[in-house]
Amino acid sequence: MGDDILVEKGFPCGVVGTYGQFFENPQVTAMDMNPVVRHPTIGPMRVAGVPVNLSETPGRIQRAAPLLGQHTEQILREVGYDSPRSTS
Amino acid sequence: MTAPLDAAPAGPRGVKVLDFCSFIAGAYGAMSWETLGAEVIKVEPLTGDLARGWGPFLAGESRWFQGWNRNKRGLASTSFPRPARRSSRGSSAKRTWSSRIPAGDHRKTGHRLRSPARHEPENRLLLLDGVWCSGPLGTGRATTQSCRRWAVLPRATRAFPARSPSARCRLRLPSGHAGRGGRRRGTLPSRANRPGPKGRDVAVAGNHVGTVTLLLPGSGDRGRGPLGIAPLPPFRDQGRTRHDLRRHGQSSGAFVCCDRGTGTGHRPALRHEPAPVSHLPELIDRLVPFFLQKTATSGR
Numbered sequence: 501m502g503d504d505i506l507v508e509k510g511f512p513c514g515v516v517g518t519y520g521q522f523f524e525n526p527q528v529t530a531m532d533m534n535p536v537v538r539h540p541t542i543g544p545m546r547v548a549g550v551p552v553n554l555s556e557t558p559g560r561i562q563r564a565a566p567l568l569g570q571h572t573e574q575i576l577r578e579v580g581y582d583s584p585r586s587t588s
Numbered sequence: 589m590t591a592p593l594d595a596a597p598a599g600p601r602g603v604k605v606l607d608f609c610s611f612i613a614g615a616y617g618a619m620s621w622e623t624l625g626a627e628v629i630k631v632e633p634l635t636g637d638l639a640r641g642w643g644p645f646l647a648g649e650s651r652w653f654q655g656w657n658r659n660k661r662g663l664a665s666t667s668f669p670r671p672a673r674r675s676s677r678g679s680s681a682k683r684t685w686s687s688r689i690p691a692g693d694h695r696k697t698g699h700r701l702r703s704p705a706r707h708e709p710e711n712r713l714l715l716l717d718g719v720w721c722s723g724p725l726g727t728g729r730a731t732t733q734s735c736r737r738w739a740v741l742p743r744a745t746r747a748f749p750a751r752s753p754s755a756r757c758r759l760r761l762p763s764g765h766a767g768r769g770g771r772r773r774g775t776l777p778s779r780a781n782r783p784g785p786k787g788r789d790v791a792v793a794g795n796h797v798g799t800v801t802l803l804l805p806g807s808g809d810r811g812r813g814p815l816g817i818a819p820l821p822p823f824r825d826q827g828r829t830r831h832d833l834r835r836h837g838q839s840s841g842a843f844v845c846c847d848r849g850t851g852t853g854h855r856p857a858l859r860h861e862p863a864p865v866s867h868l869p870e871l872i873d874r875l876v877p878f879f880l881q882k883t884a885t886s887g888r
Contacts, residue, residue, distance in 0.1 A: 537658065542647040547658055559625060565654045566662025568636045575629060575663050 539564035606631055607660065612639065615656035622659040630660040 506513045517525070523534045523546050533549035542564070550559040605628040607618035615630075615637070622628040630637070639653040646654070 539647075539649065539654070542649055542654075545646070545654070547654070559622075562659050563661075565649075565657035566630060566660055568632060568640065569634075569662055569664030571629070571661035572663045575661060 535561045537561055537564040540567055540570070605629070612652070612656055615639065615653075619656055619659060628660045629663055630657055631663045634664050636664075 515521070522528060528534050531549070533551070534546050535549050536544050536546055539545050545564060547561060547564070549561060605618055605621045605626050607615065607628050607630045618628050618630070637653060637657070639656060640650050642650050642652045644651050
């Protein structure tokens with residue numbers, strides 16, 4: 501790509517790549533910035549990882565974005581509704 | 589009994605966030621809480637978040653929405669403060685939140701806080717809602733006139749939206765605990781109103797689209813200084829926001845941006861036939877004690 505030559509010469513530089521190149525970059529993988537999550541309709545999909553990692557409370561990607569109302573019943577049951585539909 | 593500040597948990601673990609925000613900035617702010625340990629529930633109207641209708645799409649799902657709402661659980665509600673429409677300005681007396689607030693009038697939007705006096709250090713719950721963004725991303729209005737409101741919530745303060753989600757959302761803050769930035773972007777709260785190192789745990793800030801910031805309260809240094817700063821999207825006022833972060837470096841608050849888009853009529857299909865919730869206040873009344881009890885149990 502040419503960037504290796506520049507870096508070797510002491511030029512701080514980086515390749516402006518595509519999304520695909522970003523997720524395939526070994527440095528990105530090393531930083532765990534390309535985790536895979538499973539979406540209900542999309543299936544496995546790569547997302548950008550957590551950019552800020554705290555020593556005591558490191559974040560992590562657990563799930564994809566929800567479908568509209570995906571967890572409504574689950575949440576309502578957690579808070580004590582016997583029949584969530586009765587709230588409508 | 590008040591716990592010493594040093595005993596406060598690091599980061600937002602234990603914080604419960606109900607995310608009523610839409611589109612990008614608010615969603616990103618809430619997502620930042622989730623990735624750093626908080627539990628976030630995204631509450632949407634049955635029409636869905638505005639971002640669900642924004643392409644490009646992947647298998648029918650908006651990539652935008654996927655990017656800003658990962659790690660959240662989703663709840664759909666029929667009772668949701670709808671975005672304002674210009675055509676409804678000044679209409680009939682029986683107005684909803686949406687019709688009372690002309691697009692772009694940030695002074696009438698924000699949060700309403702209720703019961704802030706109760707002090708339970710290990711219980712923290714945030715409801716993010718109500719900060720207004722005057723236009724869709726990309727318009728001049730969105731970047732220059734969107735609002736900036738912030739509230740510093742004493743630890744364990746429970747922040748609620750308006751008494752009724754359909755009523756006007758207005759910022760009402762405990763005296764001496766909060767302030768409001770100016771209407772111009774980049775304006776910061778005055779030094780006197782800035783969150784101090786004692787007794788302040790979480791702050792909510794509205795910001796303009798594209799300048800999402802997040803500061804977390806520290807624990808080992810009595811809450812001074814941020815533990816982490818979320819990266820900023822490459823918008824034109826990025827530098828300004830970094831300046832903001834530096835100025836807030838000694839604060840003890842966690843700043844989260846939230847905004848609400850104006851709505852453009854996108855109607856994503858309901859895929860899971862969610863159980864709609866007609867009475868959001870009732871739901872919130874149930875959610876709050878549930879979270880408080882759960883957090884108190886897990887924190888001991």
